[in-house]
Amino acid sequence: MRRACTLALISLTLALGSAAIGDSSDPQLNRVSFLVENGAPDLALRFLSNLQPNPSQSQKWTDWERLRFSIYRETQDWDALRKRLESLPPELPAHITHTLLTQGIEVLVASGRGDSVRPLLRELLWLGSYDSIQVAHWRRLTIRSYLSAGLLEDAQSAMANYQREFLPNDAGWSLLYAQVLLRAGSPAEAAEHLATVQNEEGRFLRLLSRLRSKADSPGDVIRQARATLSEQPSNSPLRIGLQALIAEAARYSDDLTLRVDALEHFYQEPLPVHLKALFDDDVAQLWQAYVRLGEETGNATNLLIGDDEPWLRLAKSLSSAEPIKARSIYALLAERASNIADQEAHHLRFYRGLKQSHREDTAIRLYTDSGLFSNIQQVPKAVRLQLANLALARRNIALAAAMAGDLSDAGAEIDHLDWNLKRARLAIYTGKFKDSVQILQKLINDGKHLNKDSIDRILQVVFDLQAVDYQHASYALLDGLYRLTSERGQQREILFWMGDSLHGQKRFDSAAEHYLRSALFDNGGRDMWGQTARYRAADALAEAGFVEDARRLYHSLLEETADPKRKAILERSMQQLFLKDQDKSSASH
DSSP states (O other): OHHHHHHHHHHHHHHHHHOOOSSOSOHHHHHHHHHHHTTOHHHHHHHHHHHOOOTTSHHHHHHHHHHHHHHHHHHTOHHHHHHHHHTOOTTSOHHHHHHHHHHHHHHHHHTTOHHHHHHHHHHHHHHOOSOHHHHHHHHHHHHHHHHHTTOHHHHHHHHHHHHHHHOOOSHHHHHHHHHHHHHTTOHHHHHHHTTTOOSHHHHHHHHHHHHHTTSSOHHHHHHHHHHHHHHSOTTOTHHHHHHHHHHHHHHHHTOHHHHHHHHHHHTTSOOOHHHHTTSOOOTHHHHHHHHHHHHHHHHTTTOOTTOHHHHHHHHHHHTTTOHHHHHHHHHHHHHHOSSHHHHHHHHHHHHHHHHHTTOHHHHHHHHHHSSSSSSGGGSOHHHHHHHHHHHHHTTOHHHHHHHHTTOOOOOTTSOHHHHHHHHHHHHHHTTOHHHHHHHHHHHHHTOTTOOHHHHHHHHHHHHHHHHTTOHHHHHHHHHHHHHHOOOHHHHHHHHHHHHHHHHHTTOHHHHHHHHHHHHTTSGGGOSHHHHHHHHHHHHHHHHHTOHHHHHHHHHHHHHHOOOHHHHHHHHHHHHHHHHHHHHHHHHHO
């Protein structure tokens, strides 16, 4: 139980003390990097704030600040990054301030937060710089900030001014200009600007421009896009862009199967913001394509809507060779189901088809962003259960909590206790402490048949409530568990944790009583558990003002222990008690 958690914390502390992560010669910076790499960015930020050198040590301070920026980027805490940019120390050298502002602005513009950084860009441009290349870069970032906010007229105006002033002819400028032209509905002009750009993004945008200007046929674009796709490394963001391009060309050629396949890929991974804005990102278009393809597939075999069995047989027969058509049939049946049970069954088959094709992220988008359902509670329960477990496996707490919500009954396939403990823990992690208490209380109220292991599992979640200082409710839950168990060792431990909850409520006298009951439950309180509980009782008695009672407990513990370290702690506690008593006596005179 808690002993394991304590040992884990001690192990982490020791690891932090000896870790040497990365190439930095600064051991404290390595310490913070260790936390980031091991999944504790919030704790890393706290350490960073406490340990970061003074800005007067500008280079060292900058190394730490870059790590802070990387944490904000990793956690996508864009507001924190923007606020940090707005409050950089004024004593930093100008070139360091400019560099940090520029790097932070680049990250925010790339994330689609261009509006929020435009005041910072104006400030940089107002202050000016002797470096014309840097000024040009800030001006281009300003244009990108307009684009990310959808302010096309402002972007076009800023581009015209930039072109007059700098006379640019580089590939980066051509790419930026083409994006503006494509979004403004001028694909033929965009294709002209890209004629000499030979990098991968240039070829991709040229293909899109020629498709939209009808310079190339949809079939030609699909062939070229597929050939380009086969050359891209697996981590290239252009892979998703090419899938979006193929989906658009398939719409023009009315190839529904190809369109569905490409859209499934498009919604499976994020596309860079500056490219994503070039395409229709409404995931409802995918669901509409499923339904149309389902109708087309059924009509080809003369099936009639209303009799599900032939449709289900057809879908099953297609599931291996043509899985996209199979799930399109499930989507069609789900949309047209006349009762909730059938609708849920068809949606579950549809989701499992996506899962089998490793397209779970597309499923998440469909069930959360497509407008299929007015809220998450309307999503079929069987699908919500699947998505909740997927989110839990990925540690996506917000999604898991939203999907788990009111699903108290997870069905016969899932362990009832395990599922509700997950729900209770998710409620704690998302700050819904009352919801967690209600779930746990119901388990305890219905828990006549709970065994020792089940009670231990419930206790773990109650400990989480204690950790967030939700003590009053924790005490009531512990009291309920105490009444349910007949296992003496477990009762003894629960009494101790009840004492902790009472102590957290500053009910020191009642806390002392529970600690003593735990101590004296077995062995007269002389074993290690009993000694610890008596020591906690003595502390609580001292805080409650029962000085003599506390002194007697400390004294009895001192007589029983042979450990020099424990003796020193007890003697110090007795000395502090004496000093506290002396202060009271002086105050009364």
